[in-house]
Amino acid sequence: MAPTVRSLLSALGSVLALARFTNAQGDFSANCSSFVDAITLENVTVQSTEFVAAGTNVSVYVPESCMSASYQVVSADLCRATMNVSTSDRSGIRLEAWFPQNYTGRFLSTGNGGIGGCIQYSDLDYAASLGFAAVGANNGHDGMTGEPFLNNPDVITDFAWRSLHTGVVVGKQLVETFYGAPHSKSYYLGCSTGGRQGWKMVQDFPEDFDGVVAGAPAMAFNALLYWSGSFYTVTGTSDDPTFVPVDFWANNIHQAVLDQCDALDGATDGVLENPDLCDFDVTPLNCADGNTTDCLTETQAETVRTVLSAIYDANGTLVYPRLQPGAEVLAGQQQFNGQPFDITQDWYRYVIYNDSTWDPATLNLGDYAVALAQNPANIETFNGDISAFEAAGGKVLHYHGLMDGLISSDNSKRYYKLVQETMGKDSSELDDFYRFFPISGMSHCSGGDGAYRIGNVDGGAGTSADDNVLMSMVRWVEEGVAPEVVRGANANVTYWRSHCKWPLTNKYVGPGSYEDESAWQCS
Secondary structure, eight states, rough: OOOOOOHHHHHHHHHHHHHHHHHHHHHHHHHHHGGGGGGOOTTTTEEEEEEEEOOEEEEOOOOGGGGGGGGGEEEEEEEEEEEEEETTTEEEEEEEEEEEOOSSEEEEOOOOOOOSSSSHHHHHHHHTTTTEEEEEETTTTTSSSGGGGGTOEEEIIIIIIIIHHHHHHHHHHHHHHHSOOOOOOEEEETTTHHHHHHHHHHHHHSSSSSSEEEEEOSSHHHHHHHHHHHHHHHHHTTTTTEEEEEEEEIIIIHHHHHHHGGGGSOOSSSSSSSSGHHHOOOGGGGOTTTTTTTTTTTHHHHHHHHTTEEEEOEEEEEEHHHHHHHHHHHHHTSSSSOOOHHHHHHHIIISOOOTTTGGGGGHHHHHHHHHHHHHGTTTTTTOOHHHHHHHOEEEEEEEETTOOOOSSSHHHHHHHOOOOOOOOOOOOTTTTTTTEEETTTOSSSSOOOSBBSSSSTOOOOOOTTTTTTHHHHHHHHOOOOSSEEEEOOOSSSSEEEEETTTTTTEEEEOSSOTTOGGGGEEE
């Protein structure tokens, strides 16, 4: 497709910006070293600026609870700036800004994960390798624990929204200082907690980004944490008669779901394209003698029915939808494992009740009501009115894996419906600025049994706009070409599949193998 005048002007602006910077400042490496003296922003304390050559193994600060490597291999020549930014008298963020030498004029903010005190260095590197000037922060505290929230609402506010927004404001100023001109377009990339953060910016800071790619968002946050925490109260511990072994979820129950529902999309390929069609019945796994190696007691079967069902309050109002069928393996490992869900436990202990002795085994709907009423720092992130973002000209691409065992993809569908109802728009009208793509065979943000490699994280199968969800967003924003599908490849890139734009779903129509991308049709 021929480039538009708008895209050519944008590209020209990026080239001129880089040229001005290069001509005025000289050598990139030397310029990076002196950049530390050029940063004079209020509330910003610069730690260092350094040139990093592609291929360098950079040491990074990663708290032990983040459970990730303390180094990052850098993919592109870049200038790395590290700093602290005060957000209040008793809170602040650690912020990193990575400025690539192959800068395209585009700015990008990364998000966080879990309870959110870990800079996503792999995302910073991924964005910089594609020419984005990228920023990432620790979300207001260090480590994957809620202890810093105790008796400090300012840290909670950073976690809910302020860390990300502050990083964007500071990051854009740094880009202009370093490259000698403002950025041309602004983007966001995040999943899980990062997906919620992206949606928080769409809802509350509509001017921050031109394009947002938000995956598996932890929105309806208070409801999500109640849902996740409720499983422990149902399964009990591994010693209780209600408990279903983790291996049974992975082997027997998941296989039973596939036996009953896999073929409903037209192909028996181990992946559910439309879990909405699946009404799983656990009864065939029951047995009278209670031999749990290959069958379930009725007590255990009732556990399965309960944890796979939606939750309603005493008035019959939906609290949180069911876990979509097909996600039993990860859910069995992480949520049905007979242990308290750590994020829920920390949230109630250090935020809702300010009581480090609170017992997660006592969680009930009354606790959910308390959390929802508090809604600390307005973290719920479930506002269906995104008209300000639309008016600002923003675009949002929302995706969710249909094998996600940590956040139900049904909640993303529920949010899409909320936006429709709140704004009074049908899907064709929302398409102008908001598109949602369920990704079959994707687990939580990555991994899975299907074509999950869509370019949302490093390790995608391609970097062109046709094969990469981030670059597809760039094309939508800068050329006006909206994505009709999100293409993904499986783990070994032995096949590709085009994931349909909701409310369309994939159906196998043949005549070739299910690995033939053209054998599927959105309908």
